[in-house]
Amino acid sequence: MPVSGLIDIHCHMIPYVDDGAVDLKEAVKMLKMEYDQGVRTIIVTPHHRKRMFETPMAEIKKQFRILREAAWEYDQDLRLYLGCEFHAETDMxxxxxxxxxxxxxxxxxVLTEFSNRMDAFYIRERLYALLSSGYKPVIAHVERYDIMRENIGLVEELISMGAMTQINADSLIGKEGFGTKRFCRMLMKxxxxxxxxxxSxxxxxxxxxxxxxxxYTEKKFGRTCAEEIFIKNPRRILADAKKRKHSSAAHRK
Incomplete structure (x- = not known):
C-alpha cells in the first residue's frame, strides 16, 4: 500500500468484548492487516449496546492493555487508543x-450508532442531547441507515446541528454493493x-x-480531501483528547 500514517477511528479488535476479534491471535492478525493498509494509529471502538454488548469497563480496559502491548511488540509506530461505538439510548x-x-x-x-427502527425525531433528540452536553457526536456508518439513504437532506440537517459523519471503507469502495457506493459518493461530493x-x-x-x-478517495476526490478525512480530522479527535486531559489535570490542581 503506497500510503502510510492513516488513522482508523472505528474498528472492533479488542478480543472477548463484542462481536469483533474472538481472541488475541485474531486481534494481532487484524493489527497486521491495518498496518499493511497504511494505518499507524487506531481508535478501537468496542460496541456498547443495552442487552447485547455490556462488557464491564474494567474488562474492556484489561483486554485493551493486552492488545496495546501486542501492537507495540509488532511495531512501535502503532498507536492504539480506547473508544466505543455507542448505540444510541436515552441515558447516553x-x-x-x-x-x-x-x-x-x-x-x-462520541461514535454514535443508530438502528433502522429509529426515526428522525429520535435521532435528532439523541444527537441534540449529546451536543447540548458538550459532546461531539460522530454518526457511525451513516450510509447504513435507510432513513438517511432515503433522505440525504436529513444527513445535511444533522451536520448543520453540529453532528459529524463516518462512512465505512468497504461501503466507499463498493464492497457493500453499487447502491451503497453511489450514496457514499453523493455524500462525498x-x-x-x-x-x-x-x-473491521x-x-x-x-x-x-x-x-x-x-x-480511491485520492483518485476520485483529490489528495486534499483524502488527507482531511483519513488523517487531519482524526488528528483533531486526538488533539481534543490531549486538550481535555490537560484541562482536567489543571482543574485538579
Missing part, C-alpha cells in the same frame, strides 16, 4: 459522564463525510481496507 450522557462508557480516546467525540473507518471485525471477514479507500 450520564453513562459518558460517569465513565461507564468511554468517548473516543478520551476526547469529546456534498462534503458530508468527515471520517472513513474500517469498521476480523481477519477473514469484514477486514480493514482503509488504505484502499484512501487511494
Amino acid at each position: 450522557v450520564p453513562l459518558l459522564r460517569s465513565g461507564q462508557v468511554p468517548t473516543m480516546a478520551g476526547s469529546r467525540y 456534498q462534503g458530508a463525510v468527515h471520517f472513513v473507518g474500517s469498521d 471485525h476480523g481477519s477473514r471477514e469484514r477486514v480493514s481496507r482503509l488504505g484502499e479507500a484512501y487511494v
